[in-house]
Amino acid sequence: MVDPFSSAVELATAIRAKEVSPVEVAECYLDRIAELDPELNAFCYRADDEVRTAASAAADAMVRSTPEELPPFHGVPVPIKDLVNVVGWPTTYGSLATPRTPRTASDPIVRRLADAGFIPLGKTTTSEFGAVSFTESEAQGISRNPWDPSRTPGGSSSGAGIAVAAGMAPIAHAEDGGGSIRVPASCTGLVGLKPTRGLVTNAVVEVEGFGTSGVVSRTLADTAAALDVIARHDPGAWWSPPTPTRSFADALTAAPPTGLRVGVLSTSLIDGIPVDPACLTAVDKTLRTLEQAGHHVVDEPLPLPTSEELISTFMKIWNVAGAGIPLADPDRVEPHNRAQREAAKTVDSWAYAESVYQTQQLSRRIVEAFTHSFDLLVTPSMACLPPRVGAWRESGNPVTASYPMAVFTSLFNVTGQPAISVPVHHDDASGLPVGVQLVAAPWREDLLLQTSRTLEQTHRWTERRPTL
Numbered sequence: 001m002v003d004p005f006s007s008a009v010e011l012a013t014a015i016r017a018k019e020v021s022p023v024e025v026a027e028c029y030l031d032r033i034a035e036l037d038p039e040l041n042a043f044c045y046r047a048d049d050e051v052r053t054a055a056s057a058a059a060d061a062m063v064r065s066t067p068e069e070l071p072p073f074h075g076v077p078v079p080i081k082d083l084v085n086v087v088g089w090p091t092t093y094g095s096l097a098t099p100r101t102p103r104t105a106s107d108p109i110v111r112r113l114a115d116a117g118f119i120p121l122g123k124t125t126t127s128e129f130g131a132v133s134f135t136e137s138e139a140q141g142i143s144r145n146p147w148d149p150s151r152t153p154g155g156s157s158s159g160a161g162i163a164v165a166a167g168m169a170p171i172a173h174a175e176d177g178g179g180s181i182r183v184p185a186s187c188t189g190l191v192g193l194k195p196t197r198g199l200v201t202n203a204v205v206e207v208e209g210f211g212t213s214g215v216v217s218r219t220l221a222d223t224a225a226a227l228d229v230i231a232r233h234d235p236g237a238w239w240s241p242p243t244p245t246r247s248f249a250d251a252l253t254a255a256p257p258t259g260l261r262v263g264v265l266s267t268s269l270i271d272g273i274p275v276d277p278a279c280l281t282a283v284d285k286t287l288r289t290l291e292q293a294g295h296h297v298v299d300e301p302l303p304l305p306t307s308e309e310l311i312s313t314f315m316k317i318w319n320v321a322g323a324g325i326p327l328a329d330p331d332r333v334e335p336h337n338r339a340q341r342e343a344a345k346t347v348d349s350w351a352y353a354e355s356v357y358q359t360q361q362l363s364r365r366i367v368e369a370f371t372h373s374f375d376l377l378v379t380p381s382m383a384c385l386p387p388r389v390g391a392w393r394e395s396g397n398p399v400t401a402s403y404p405m406a407v408f409t410s411l412f413n414v415t416g417q418p419a420i421s422v423p424v425h426h427d428d429a430s431g432l433p434v435g436v437q438l439v440a441a442p443w444r445e446d447l448l449l450q451t452s453r454t455l456e457q458t459h460r461w462t463e464r465r466p467t468l
Contacts, residue, residue, distance in 0.1 A: 002028040004167035005465055008076050008222045011170055012117070015058075015075045016067040022075025022119070026055035029077050029121060032168045036468060040153075041135075041143045042162035044082050045089060045123035051077065054119045071117030072229060078118040079163050080173045082126050082140075083156075084202065084213070086110050093325050094126040094156075096139045097332040107203050109213040109230060113173065116229035121169055124159025128334045129322045130175060133183050133402035134158065134392065138334060142389055145187055146466040147432050151386040154187030154405060156180040160216050161188040166468060171222050175202075177211035177321065178314075179409025182421035186381035186435025189423040189464055190216045191223050191452070194409075196442045197416030198241060200227075201234040207321050208356055209239075210413040220422075220456050224248040224449050241443075251446035256454055258294035260447075262287065263302065263374035268383050270407050271307045279380035282425035282436040286378050286455060289424075293454045300373035303365040304411075313362070314410060316355040319344035336398045363415040370417075370441040376451060379408045381421040381435035412439055420448045423461040433464070 002011075002025050014020045030048050037043050058075035084107040085091050090100045110120065125140045127133075135143040135158035143158040145151040146166040153161045157174035161184030164172050174181045176194040185192025197209045206212075215226045227248045234240040266283050268275055287297055305313075319340040327333070333341070347355075370377070384404040392401035412419040421435040436455075440447045456462065 004028055004032050005218070006170055007219045008073060008171040008217065009219070009225050011076050012073045015062070016070055018062065022055040022058035022062070023052070025075060026051050026077055026119065029169055032166070033122070036166050036168060039144065039149060040146055040162050040166055041141050042124055042159035042166070042168055043079065043122045044092065044094070044125045044140045044159065047089060047122060051119060051121055058117070058119065071115065072225065074117035076118055077121035077169060078113055078171055078173060079121040079124045079160065079169050080110060081157055081160055081175050082123040083130050083175055084109060084173070086120050086123065089123060092139060094128040094130070094135065094137055094140050095333065097327045097329050099326060099328040108234060109173065109200065109202055112230045112232055124157070124163055124172060126158060127156045128337055129325060130156035130177060130180055131321060131337055131340065132156065132398040133179065133405040134387070136389065136392070144389060145386055146468060147189065148430070150388055151432065152187065152389055154184035154386060157184045157216065161185060161190060164188070164190055164216050164218060165466060167465070171215055171217045171226060173213065174216045175211060175213050176413065177207055178318065178413050179406040181214050181216060182381055182409045182419060182435070182437060183405050185216050185421040186423065186433070187386040189433030189461060190218060191220055191420065191422055192216045193223050193227070193420040193445065193448065194412065194418060195227065195231065195445060196418045198237070198239045199231045199443070199445070201237040201240050204324070205238050208317050208359070209416060210317065219462050220252055220449055220453055221249065224252040227445065246446070248445060248449060252449045252453055254450065256293070256450045257447065260295040260376050260451070261298045261374040262290055262295050263298055263300050263377045265302055265377060265379045265408070268407050269304060269307065269310055269411060270403055273383050273404050273407055275380060275383045276385055278385055278425065278427040278430070278434050279382060282434045283378055283380055285424050285459070286436045289455055289458050290451070298374050300369070302369055302377070305362055309358070309362070310411065313355045313358045314414060316347055316352060317359065340399070359414050366411070366415050367417065367442060375440070376447065377439040379437045379439065381408060381437045383407050385427065385430055385432050385434065408437055417442055418445045418448055420452055422452050422455055424455050424459045426464060433461070
């Protein structure tokens with residue numbers, strides 16, 4: 001009997017020990033998807049027969065191989081976000097405007113997951129082009145939070161968060177260009193780590209390096225082990241560091257550091273956006289736990305940009321996020337993305353290059369603060385609880401409606417620093433999970449994992465499950 005809320009590491013261990021078959025695991029999750037997805041809408045593309053065939057092949061390989069010969073996640077299913085290619089499957093980018101033709105090759109991130117033994121489980125929902133922090137689109141419909149289906153699961157990795165939180169997958173591929181791993185992790189009570197810029201590569205560098213792939217998971221052990229297989233040197237990428245010599249899984253279980261200087265940012269980076277008390281409670285609980293673990297909260301300001309500077313420079317680059325996406329019918333692009341495309345066309349190459357230059361200067365100021373002032377920064381993951389489905393219609397603009405969800409996350413896509421959302425708090429009034437964001441200096445994923453492990457052991461979020 002497979003527990004659908006098992007972690008990916010637990011399933012991989014059980015498969016290698018021949019306690020459970022990859023076929024049993026696949027059938028468990030396919031059954032869960034069939035039961036729950038009609039309401040929650042996590043999957044936009046299913047290939048159940050292909051999943052069964054792959055699981056059967058994985059089971060045969062177990063007979064022919066010793067456990068040591070099998071890849072680390074042999075036979076474990078993983079859904080893929082509908083922004084990257086899987087060979088033989090369409091990539092729609094969450095849009096009615098794109099072609100539905102099967103792709104002829106998989107994205108490098110998908111190949112790395114496959115090399116590690118993962119079986120692609122299907123494709124998960126995303127907002128059109130991953131441009132906003134929820135999925136309520138013409139192409140893929142409304143994706144709903146398993147903790148409360150009247151609420152959004154966040155985005156743009158909406159389906160990824162739903163799938164793991166609802167036990168439709170043990171772990172899920174996700175992408176983050178402004179918070180799209182960390183926001184759904186916060187909304188659905190999961191771990192969501194955005195790696196350092198360049199550590200995990202896609203086929204191309206997305207939006208000047210703001211975007212990166214990663215995973216959402218229930219446990220830090222899953223996140224660390226998955227990072228070990230996707231953070232590989234990519235000789236074809238514009239920039240890619242050598243494959244890390246130290247395992248992230250080993251770093252997670254090493255003795256945690258003490259005496260870290262912990263900075264705090266709990267006021268919105270954009271004027272006029274209040275921070276919900278539940279999000280501040282998550283910060284307070286985190287700081288108390290870290291102090292009890294021997295760390296020191298320091299009162300050091302971050303050299304932040306003004307609201308105008310942040311929005312202006314970020315959006316000039318963000319507006320080109322859809323560039324390179326093939327369109328079969330441009331007239332079917334959704335209005336907010338059509339507006340962003342038109343806005344991008346009004347910016348000449350000189351002005352665009354100046355924005356890139358300004359973001360690099362901003363990034364340097366902030367990253368250097370992590371050397372001089374503190375080792376770790378704690379912020380809310382979001383300024384709000386997960387909004388109700390359809391709430392964006394009050395303003396009529398999905399982009400500005402995303403600001404309260406991404407106001408604390410997007411800055412660190414600009415700086416390229418690693419940042420993680422962990423669900424330290426559960427709001428009794430709403431019944432919703434609430435994440436807190438931890439940010440470290442570039443290449444210090446180990447520090448984020450080790451510090452977050454203290455939080456995981458204290459706040460025990462792995463034991464929480466939505467009532468479905």
